Amino acid sequence: MTSEKTEGSNVPETSLLIIIIDTNPYQRFIQEKPKLLIHCLDSVITFANSHLMQKAQNKLVVLGCHQQRSAYLYPAPGRSLDVRQVDGQYEVFTLVERTIKHRLGELIRTSDDSQETPMGESLLAGTISMALCYIARMKRQATPGLKMNSRILVITGSNDTAAQYINYMNVFFTAQKQQVLIDVCSLDKHLSLLQQGCDITGGLYLKVPTLDGLLQYLLWVFLPEGPVRKKLVLPPAGRVDYRAACFCHRELITVGFVCSVCLSVFCKFSPICTTCHTVFKIAGALPIKPKKKKLKV
Known part of the structure; x- marks a missing residue:
């Protein structure tokens, strides 16, 4: 050749x-x-x-x-x-x-x-x-x-x-x-x-x-x-839309939930990942620490 x-x-x-x-x-x-x-x-x-x-x-x-x-x-x-x-x-x-x-x-x-x-x-x-x-x-x-x-x-x-x-x-x-x-x-x-x-x-x-x-x-x-x-003046790329598609409805979303095991993206929270079937533990509300009282002089 x-x-x-x-x-x-x-x-x-x-x-x-x-x-x-x-x-x-x-x-x-x-x-x-x-x-x-x-x-x-x-x-x-x-x-x-x-x-x-x-x-x-x-x-x-x-x-x-x-x-x-x-x-x-x-x-x-x-x-x-x-x-x-x-x-x-x-x-x-x-x-x-x-x-x-x-x-x-x-x-x-x-x-x-x-x-x-x-x-x-x-x-x-x-x-x-x-x-x-x-x-x-x-x-x-x-x-x-x-x-x-x-x-x-x-x-x-x-x-x-x-x-x-x-x-x-x-x-x-x-x-x-x-x-x-x-x-x-x-x-x-x-x-x-x-x-x-x-x-x-x-x-x-x-x-x-x-x-x-x-x-x-x-x-x-x-x-x-x-x-x-690299030596030519070509049209600019412009802004790239990097939104991901949710795995449940196949729609582009801005904010979603990501599985920590398989990295699947969902638009709504689910206790079980539909992709890898991982079960998530739902944590309770974080305890609110009491405010410190100011000491009177």
Whole structure:
């Protein structure tokens, strides 16, 4: 494997980008204007090809996150598609575009034919976990001495749900340990939990003001790698909402009760922890010490 060397160093370096596309049909912008999904998909494909165009050693993986399951969109598992090259277009770019669109169509068709509940949530936490497993496998198979800059870009218009709070925290701290950046591009609403993941891993969080300029935001903010971002003036992170989600109602809370054994968070006091079943002793009221009487002289 050949790779480019960093400036002033003899260490070979490559970059691995994993893009997670949320294809849940119940996203608000898709329900209002279904054609926006095609526009967003074309912008993501152009962004992915721009990443490959930067260096010949760059690697790309695209994952589709649906309401019921996740799947690899590129590279396609098994035999690759027999794609005929388009005149004037680099054959790798043609392969990326055709493979992503073909695999995405299969993902949507198989999910719609399923008998599961249609109003499911996007499995973003599970898809990020798949990406981390792929990165760990690539690092094990890499050439000794090769430096791999790995990062994950999540593009979603869904709401982050507190029901996946534990799964989110697990993947965030796993990515931090593996030194993997997690970037988030929100297409609709502010996502507090995913913003926490960006802050924990050192990634970037951006809520796109308008979908018409999605490609410009992707190229301007998320195309540079982690070491290069330190030299650029990027949008500020802003204030991060670090509220935790209670384990009983899965809602974000400001003040709550924490189990001293398993650190589970609850919005109301319970004598028994529902997670580890620890029984707490309820102490009585603290005795009030009598005030000392002043001595009369």
